[in-house]
Amino acid sequence: MIFLLLGITVLVAWLLFVPNEQPALNFSSKNKIELLARILDHRNANTIRKAGYVIPSDAEIRRVGGIDQLEMDGDLKWMVRVPSPDDNKILITSSTIIEGEKIDVAFSLDKEWGLLHVSYFHIEKDGTTNRVEVSDSQQTELLEKVQTELNRFVEKMEQELKS
Numbered sequence: 001m002i003f004l005l006l007g008i009t010v011l012v013a014w015l016l017f018v019p020n021e022q023p024a025l026n027f028s029s030k031n032k033i034e035l036l037a038r039i040l041d042h043r044n045a046n047t048i049r050k051a052g053y054v055i056p057s058d059a060e061i062r063r064v065g066g067i068d069q070l071e072m073d074g075d076l077k078w079m080v081r082v083p084s085p086d087d088n089k090i091l092i093t094s095s096t097i098i099e100g101e102k103i104d105v106a107f108s109l110d111k112e113w114g115l116l117h118v119s120y121f122h123i124e125k126d127g128t129t130n131r132v133e134v135s136d137s138q139q140t141e142l143l144e145k146v147q148t149e150l151n152r153f154v155e156k157m158e159q160e161l162k163s
Helices: 002-017 032-040 042-050 058-064 136-162
Strands: 069-073 076-083 090-098 101-109 115-123 129-133
Touching: 002 076, 032 136, 042 058, 042 136, 069 136, 076 136, 090 136, 101 136
Parallel strands: none
Antiparallel strands: 069 076, 076 090, 090 101, 101 115, 115 129
């Protein structure tokens, strides 16, 4: 009985005196992947939704242990696989129309949003996947769009989280 009372007392004291706030984010960090991972902390879920971005439901966030994807609408709809702060690359996918064909795009970017790898592919009606080649100018245009959308997200979340 004494251990139960002691346990309850410790729990109440911990809940009252341990800060529930996360430390302020350092938005000047050069490691944009670490910054993105910290912005996408589950404690920021409501702020992210309020800013107009799509993330999983609270139930899904609890089930998987955090926010595991982010949808950004801009010139294209981007899906971001949420990195951990220790990751050295980030995966971003989208679909676009190039020369009349729906092309799926997968970008792998480094901590400064530099291009590490890119894949373009088309899925046929029978389910087969074919790699697609795009021109350098098309690739540059798509890369600039994804970098712009990521920067826009970080800037918007900086405003939202500081207010």
